[in-house]
């Protein structure tokens with residue numbers, strides 16, 4: 001729909017060359033287009049915004065009111081975010097004039113892929129790109145923001161849930177009982193899916209009604225979402241929002257449970273999910289340890305929990321997160337994996353610097369989290385004189401979490417500090433250890 005006949009001709013030509021079997025109808029007025037979409041099944045409409053008898057967004061409103069299946073594409077010199085009626089709406093696509101051809105190709109490709117999916121339940125990976133999504137995330141995205149598929153083979157996928165339907169806890173159990181950990185979405189829908197999941201997990205982290213077990217579970221879920229999202233689309237604004245909600249949740253849990261042993265009993269950690277559990281636990285333990293320092297504050301809690309959330313987020317799996325020294329990693333991991341392990345403190349620090357309004361020092365904590373007091377750590381082999389007191393607390397908490405999650409029996413903080421007294425007896429470690437041991441009765 002456009003009031004310029006030349007443009008209509010161009011659109012018609014492009015669509016017919018892309019989809020030779022398509023039936024193309026044109027309209028130069030809003031009223032005309034409204035009549036067409038109500039009397040004929042129209043799969044997709046490309047609509048101009050400013051026409052002599054009305055606005056293109058009226059077509060979108062009609063589609064919604066009448067619950068029509070027509071996909072709406074805006075083709076205008078106005079941007080979607082400048083049109084209040086469309087700015088927060090989920091439209092199929094938008095084309096900014098005059099660069100019509102650039103966007104139209106991608107929109108028609110997406111349209112053709114959807115039509116193929118509708119035509120047959122089984123889709124072929126050669127024609128459509130699918131990406132995995134964790135099955136545990138699906139219960140949090142209600143209703144489902146897009147169609148969900150199961151993989152039949154390397155190249156065959158079948159749709160098992162429609163967009164806007166529900167994925168229940170019963171569905172989750174059904175798939176988990178068959179050891180299915182991931183389902184799939186069409187790649188173009190991944191961003192929408194992650195956005196929906198982000199909103200849901202931030203709500204769980206911030207909920208005043210949630211128990212410690214629920215919040216700790218939401219913290220592990222947050223880590224999984226941020227890690228998936230980071231691998232898929234890089235460090236997004238959504239991940240930053242999750243990081244902030246995560247650090248507030250950690251500070252709230254520690255404030256409400258001053259004794260670490262009480263808190264550890266209430267939360268849910270899972271050695272099988274080492275990366276997620278270890279990051280969650282680390283934020284709580286490091287905040288609990290710093291409570292007894294004379295310089296403790298809410299800002300310090302925030303720094304430690306943000307560092308906990310992001311320090312290992314660039315690592316590919318739990319095995320790489322359990323490496324204590326690079327020497328130990330030789331032989332166990334490939335050269336590429338060892339490089340990833342060596343560089344992850346620097347990469348995590350670089351990520352944290354991208355977050356707006358971040359307190360200072362968080363990047364430094366991340367860079368130093370694998371350094372050892374005796375100078376044998378990585379990446380910079382600095383010794384305890386050069387490790388900052390805040391990093392020293394983080395390293396002690398990191399060591400404690402490793403012991404807590406990997407040892408069969410639970411270890412108390414007091415016993416852990418006593419066993420490791422000689423390791424933490426120099427430089428910055430010495431004073432923080434002294435403060436922890438002097439206040440152990442309060443924090444343990």
Ligand SMILES: [Fe+2]
Pocket residue numbers: 278311312321398
């Ligand atoms: Fe770690």
Ligand SMILES: [Fe+2]
Pocket residue numbers: 311312321344369370
């Ligand atoms: Fe690490």
